[in-house]
Amino acid sequence: MAAPDLSSIVKAYDVRGLVPSQFDASIARALGAAFAEVIAGPDQAKAAVIGHDMRDSSPELSAAFAAGVRSRGIDTLEIGLASTDELYFASGALALPGAMFTASHNPAAYNGIKLTRAGARPVGTDSGLPQVRDRAQELLDDPASERPADRDGTAHRRDLLAAYGEFLRGLVDLRSSRRLKVVIDAANGMAGLTAPAVLGTDAGLPELPLDIVSMYFDLDGTFPNHEANPLDPKNLVDLQHAVVEHGADLGLAFDGDADRVFVVDERGEPVSASAITALVAEREIAKEVARGVDVDQIRIVHNVISSRAVTEFIVRAGAQPVRTRVGHSYIKAEMARHNAIFGGEHSAHYYFRAFWFADTGMLAAMHVLAALGEQDGPLSDLVAAYSPYAASGEINSTVTDAAGITERVAAWCAEQGLPTDTLDGLTAWHRGDGDSPMWWINLRSSNTEPLLRLNVEAADVPTMERVRDTVLGMIRA
Known part of the structure; x- marks a missing residue:
């Protein structure tokens, strides 16, 4: 049988395909070996960190990828079930290249991989992904081209959930907030694991002044309640009703791998991602100024379809906006180029310099909770100023x-x-x-x-x- 054509599943900045017709364990193993050769080896990494989401195919695929990595003499640190931003945390905190097995918001039949260099630096079109694809294709086309190492790497396992939660809490302190009731829709995705760990006490962290109403926290890669894509308004309907029904202060909706967050106010009305970008930008600018940084040296990145209000609030605060193309690879590149402290997109991806320039929905959510908890008014009043158009x-x-x-x-x-x-x-x-x-x-x-x-x-x-x-x-x- 002819080997599969990897160009159909290796995209601009990740791997994504149907399981098993486009993406199976043999392909995952080849990609793991290629990742070790192209990324981990030249970067002199002694190990690679690997996590996966709750899809039925994720354990098998991630295990096969790990075996491919180890076949090249590189150790693996497998963190098991994780959100994508927890994998970024692991890659950043441990200075290791990483692989996250997820298809994000795509339907259950899909799976994929997001790859990083050490320090959560992205692997994409301009940073090694085509080379990983081509080497994996060579391995699949000609197994004799495989060059095993003198010894296999060693497999290690580690639970980093509490460390991830502690790190985020160190960036946004919610302990002095007024008590808030928040409805969280995890869409049966990875926020069902990370939200109660970071915002609750499931990972052994101290209690925060939050009353959490959980929706669809059971991890289920078949997504039995609704798609894990809060960008589509129909997937916010349950959350909107629940916020009003419970008299909550706000609602949070995460996508399947929990790297994006959408916000609804106390009326059940969606808050635009541009408004959240402006709100978080102001908070991050204020934090830098409090540290003694000259405000005119501070940069915030946004894409071309962010609201004009985003630029206006950044300029009003005295910082410099940086405008770039739509897409996380462009945002991350511009953030690194300008050493920007924060970046936001209309798709509800939020990027933080303090988080290795990577995107994290949970940290953005914590900023919203902190901003709301620091004053007495409702969220609708707080965000109105950020949505003038x-x-x-x-x-x-x-x-x-x-x-x-x-x-x-x-x-x-x-x-x-x-x-x-x-x-x-x-x-x-x-x-x-x-x-x-x-x-x-x-x-x-x-x-x-x-x-x-x-x-x-x-x-x-x-x-x-x-x-x-x-x-x-x-x-x-």
Whole structure:
């Protein structure tokens, strides 16, 4: 039988595929051996840390990957069930390369791997992933090309859950907060393990002033209640109802591997990721200033479709915003380049310099809890200031000529004398003057589908709707 083509499952910055038709134990072992040769060996790592989520296929796949790593003389430190950000913690705190087995929010039939160098540095298109793919492909195509080490590495196991929780608590202190009731929807994903450990007492940490109402904490990779993708509004409905029913102060929804968090206020209304980005940015800036850092040396990263309010709050605080393309590899690269203290995306990924520039939904959630607990008002009042504008959300249109349509919209922008840039797709903006309110648009092509993605934001709803409908008319003509 012909070996599988790994180009179908090795993406820009992770591995993702159907089990077992695209991704099985033999492929995982080859990827483990290749990871050891391409990443761990040249980086002089003596071990690699490996974790996995709750999917039925994760234990077998992660074990096969670990065997591949050990076949190259590299030890493995297996931490078992973990969230992706717990794996990042392990990679950062122990200065080891790592592999996290998860397909994040994808359905149960999928699995995948997120790879890191030591210190939680990402392995992606520009940092070694194609080389890992090509070496694994060679091993699958020609088993005789395998070059076993003189001795196998040794397998070790370690539970890092309490250490992970202690580390996060050291970054955001919730002990002096007023008591809050919080509903947490784990979607049967890894937050069902990490939330009660970090925010509760399951890992043996002291009690915090939080009353947690748990939803779908049972680890179940078949996702029996709803998809573990809180970016889709239908997957927030249960949480929204529960927050109102329990009279809670807020609700938190995590995705399958718990590296993203979505927030709903006490009314059950979703809080935009841009508002959370602005809120956390202000807190991180204040923390740096309190340490004596010159505020004009502080950098915060955001992507091109973050709300204009994000930039405004960063500038108002005296820090410098850094704008980049959509996608975590771009955010992480810009954060490292500018030594930025924080970065946020519209998809509810939040990145922290204090967390090795990696994303962690739990730490972002703790910032929201701390901000709310430090004052007496409801969350809706707290976040209102961070959401002053009307946004369309991302609107997808199936097209046959994305480039031609983008040129048509660009020509329309030019006719109106609008400034534009092409950092990520087409962005155009009207700064607002007199009776003409501010608005901006971004139009981006999907990398994997025949889609154009439109985002519109404006000073008010009528302006947003007018611009949205005008641009959609050109896209869908």
